[in-house]
Amino acid sequence: MTDVKLVRNVVILGHGSCGKTTLAEAMLFSAGKTNRLGKVDDGSSIMDFEPEEIKRNISINTAFNHYIWKKHEVFLADTPGDSNFINESKFAASVADSALFCIGAATSVKNQTTKFTDFIEERKIPTIICITRMDRERANFAGVIEGIKSNLPLKPAITYVPIGAEDSFKGVVNIINQKAYMFDDKGKAREAEIPADMVDEIALYRESLMEQVAETNDDLIEKFLEEGELTDEDLIEGLKAGIRSGDINPVNVTAAFKNQGADLLLDMINDLLPAPCDCPSHIGTDPKSKDITEREPQPGAPFSAQVFKTMADPFAGRLTIFKVFSGTLSGDSFYNSTKDVSERFGQIFIMEGKNQKPVDSAGPGMIAAVAKLKETVTGDTLCTEVPPIVYEPLIPIPPVISYAVTGKKGDEEKLFASITKMLDEDLTMQLTRESQTKEILISGVGQVHLEVIGERIKRKFGVEMELHTPKVPYLETLKGKARVQGKHKKQSGGRGQFADTWVEIESLPRGGGYEFINNIVGGAIPKTYIPAVDRGIQEAMEKGVLAGYPVVDVQAKLVDGSFHAVDSSELAFKIAGSLAFKKAAVEANPALLEPIMNITIRVPEDCVGDVMGDLNSRRGRVMGMDSEAKNEVINAQVPMAEIQKYSQDLTSFTGGRGSFEVSFSHYEEVPAQLAEKIIEASKSEE
Numbered sequence: 001m002t003d004v005k006l007v008r009n010v011v012i013l014g015h016g017s018c019g020k021t022t023l024a025e026a027m028l029f030s031a032g033k034t035n036r037l038g039k040v041d042d043g044s045s046i047m048d049f050e051p052e053e054i055k056r057n058i059s060i061n062t063a064f065n066h067y068i069w070k071k072h073e074v075f076l077a078d079t080p081g082d083s084n085f086i087n088e089s090k091f092a093a094s095v096a097d098s099a100l101f102c103i104g105a106a107t108s109v110k111n112q113t114t115k116f117t118d119f120i121e122e123r124k125i126p127t128i129i130c131i132t133r134m135d136r137e138r139a140n141f142a143g144v145i146e147g148i149k150s151n152l153p154l155k156p157a158i159t160y161v162p163i164g165a166e167d168s169f170k171g172v173v174n175i176i177n178q179k180a181y182m183f184d185d186k187g188k189a190r191e192a193e194i195p196a197d198m199v200d201e202i203a204l205y206r207e208s209l210m211e212q213v214a215e216t217n218d219d220l221i222e223k224f225l226e227e228g229e230l231t232d233e234d235l236i237e238g239l240k241a242g243i244r245s246g247d248i249n250p251v252n253v254t255a256a257f258k259n260q261g262a263d264l265l266l267d268m269i270n271d272l273l274p275a276p277c278d279c280p281s282h283i284g285t286d287p288k289s290k291d292i293t294e295r296e297p298q299p300g301a302p303f304s305a306q307v308f309k310t311m312a313d314p315f316a317g318r319l320t321i322f323k324v325f326s327g328t329l330s331g332d333s334f335y336n337s338t339k340d341v342s343e344r345f346g347q348i349f350i351m352e353g354k355n356q357k358p359v360d361s362a363g364p365g366m367i368a369a370v371a372k373l374k375e376t377v378t379g380d381t382l383c384t385e386v387p388p389i390v391y392e393p394l395i396p397i398p399p400v401i402s403y404a405v406t407g408k409k410g411d412e413e414k415l416f417a418s419i420t421k422m423l424d425e426d427l428t429m430q431l432t433r434e435s436q437t438k439e440i441l442i443s444g445v446g447q448v449h450l451e452v453i454g455e456r457i458k459r460k461f462g463v464e465m466e467l468h469t470p471k472v473p474y475l476e477t478l479k480g481k482a483r484v485q486g487k488h489k490k491q492s493g494g495r496g497q498f499a500d501t502w503v504e505i506e507s508l509p510r511g512g513g514y515e516f517i518n519n520i521v522g523g524a525i526p527k528t529y530i531p532a533v534d535r536g537i538q539e540a541m542e543k544g545v546l547a548g549y550p551v552v553d554v555q556a557k558l559v560d561g562s563f564h565a566v567d568s569s570e571l572a573f574k575i576a577g578s579l580a581f582k583k584a585a586v587e588a589n590p591a592l593l594e595p596i597m598n599i600t601i602r603v604p605e606d607c608v609g610d611v612m613g614d615l616n617s618r619r620g621r622v623m624g625m626d627s628e629a630k631n632e633v634i635n636a637q638v639p640m641a642e643i644q645k646y647s648q649d650l651t652s653f654t655g656g657r658g659s660f661e662v663s664f665s666h667y668e669e670v671p672a673q674l675a676e677k678i679i680e681a682s683k684s685e686e
């Protein structure tokens with residue numbers, strides 16, 4: 001195992017397609033881990049290896065690898081940037097020691113970009129900014145730095161400046177050691193003279209880097225004011241401390257597609273990012289005493305780790321991936337303190353793209369994996385049984401889009417067993433049964449998320465998942481009153497049937513459900529038949545008279561009736577009760593009810609107007625507004641029927657900067673005009 005001081009644990013974060021995976025490939029290639037530069041576009045990337053990733057040219061999973069560079073061992077996690085899979089990035093960021101925040105040189109700061117800096121800010125993750133794709137058309141180094149300064153909570157400190165841009169990007173100047181590096185045809189950096197026309201500019205960059213570093217540290221500011229400058233060592237020490245405290249984010253610039261700048265980035269990671277043992281202790285609770293307790297990120301401390309990903313690997317079985325926080329794992333078992341169980345495993349692995357490499361032990365900063373655990377799921381803490389610790393569980397991003405899911409005839413059982421297996425892998429996915437429409441709903445973070453789940457299930461388990469827009473679980477009610485007779489009489493030949501009931505139907509307040517009252521006096525209907533009348537009414541209530549939806553919020557009072565000594569039976573009274581209700585339902589002013597959802601929408605201030613206007617057009621009611629650090633929070637109630645596609649719509653009119661959560665609130669009457677349409681639709685369906 002590598003000395004902990006030489007270990008680095010780095011998560012690569014940034015918006016979709018900004019070049020994270022390409023950068024990871026270039027880093028692995030430059031470090032000699034791979035002998036050919038993998039490409040996302042032709043499917044040769046070792047980090048984007050899933051068929052669903054190759055098909056779309058995007059990352060869907062966080063992928064892992066490690067390399068050794070100048071004696072340092074670096075554990076990399078390459079995360080997806082697409083918002084459908086952002087939970088992967090969130091979980092990987094929540095355990096990482098440090099981050100590379102990537103942003104394309106030709107992009108203005110994109111809206112979704114803030115989601116990734118939120119992860120960084122939340123845990124103050126020590127972060128290097130990588131300006132990627134410097135060789136692209138319209139690459140603009142100064143422009144993107146300006147964009148970061150004015151839009152993101154990062155504090156860029158320029159440590160590398162590009163020489164040339166777009167097609168003519170050919171090297172960089174290191175502002176700390178004031179050396180230029182030109183890229184050879186393999187993208188390797190070769191030391192060179194600073195181009196004459198850049199000398200003055202570089203002096204200015206150095207001046208401002210010194211100022212910026214000095215400002216983060218009292219000793220350095222004093223020295224800078226007295227001596228007018230800082231040494232290279234001062235700068236490096238100042239940067240290291242500033243990165244750790246979150247006060248500074250040094251900037252690197254690459255064109256990883258051509259492997260340019262990757263080797264300099266490897267140096268920068270070794271030199272500036274913290275080793276696990278330089279990171280703060282991990283705080284948790286003692287599951288027995290409930291006291292706050294902590295673990296030092298040292299190899300000699302008691303072992304502790306957190307599971308942040310689970311994979312259903314077709315070969316290795318279920319693979320549990322965890323980050324070691326403290327201590328050293330070896331042997332063949334550990335304690336899952338979240339579940340209070342001991343788990344055994346066969347072998348410890350470290351991940352190399354889709355492959356796993358067996359290792360004897362795993363220490364702080366390492367991302368390791370074991371196969372075939374029984375109880376452990378994503379978010380659980382693994383540790384020594386004595387002393388134990390539990391870390392805060394990881395909270396997945398809530399699903400916001402639901403579809404009804406069905407399988408091909410005969411495949412249903414296999415399909416739902418397969419979906420259930422996928423639930424272990426993906427905590428942003430949910431499977432629920434809508435009791436009223438009897439549909440099984442699959443919920444996820446977005447359209448593409450659910451599509452990918454379907455493709456994976458087909459590839460891994462050989463069954464197809466069919467998605468449909470879910471039915472809205474409408475209900476019906478009766479707003480008025482009615483007194484009706486329900487009479488069932490069939491007395492021609494053989495044993496006859498006779499039951500006669502008088503029932504009063506009345507509405508109950510919303511949410512009142514159903515009430516049956518027996519007001520029979522004097523034995524007009526014998527006691528034994530009365531529950532049958534109740535059952536008959538309830539059966540009839542399962543299908544309302546308007547559009548066939550269940551009827552709720554009514555009271556049925558059995559007030560009178562008659563019977564026949566021979567021909568009456570429970571069945572006859574059940575039929576009579578049912579007939580009574582059907583009659584009453586027509587007379588007692590039936591109405592359609594629809595589910596109303598609570599919705600909480602978070603958007604930047606400039607989107608509030610649009611969101612409000614849109615809510616209005618969806619028959620929404622704004623219940624209140626709140627401000628959070630960055631977003632305005634709008635609480636509203638909207639009919640379910642109006643927000644079945646809200647996820648796509650909100651994304652489109654906020655440019656991906658909005659998020660929302662929905663939960664059921666209550667039922668309300670559907671406005672008359674709309675009710676007509678729903679009733680018509682249900683009739684034509686029949």
Ligand SMILES: Nc1nc2c(ncn2[C@@H]2O[C@H](COP(=O)(O)OP(=O)(O)OP(=O)(O)O)[C@@H](O)[C@H]2O)c(=O)[nH]1
Pocket residue numbers: 014015016017018019020021022023040041057058059060079080081082132133134135136254255256257258
């Ligand atoms: N010209 C040029 N293209 C690049 C560079 N880096 C990445 N690309 C291209 O940009 C596209 C996206 O690259 P990826 O590496 O998949 O980006 P990503 O950030 O991993 O994307 P997601 O994981 O899906 O968020 C691909 O077509 C790459 O070939 C670069 O340095 N120069």
Ligand SMILES: [Mg+2]
Pocket residue numbers: 020021022048058059078079080081
């Ligand atoms: Mg990627």
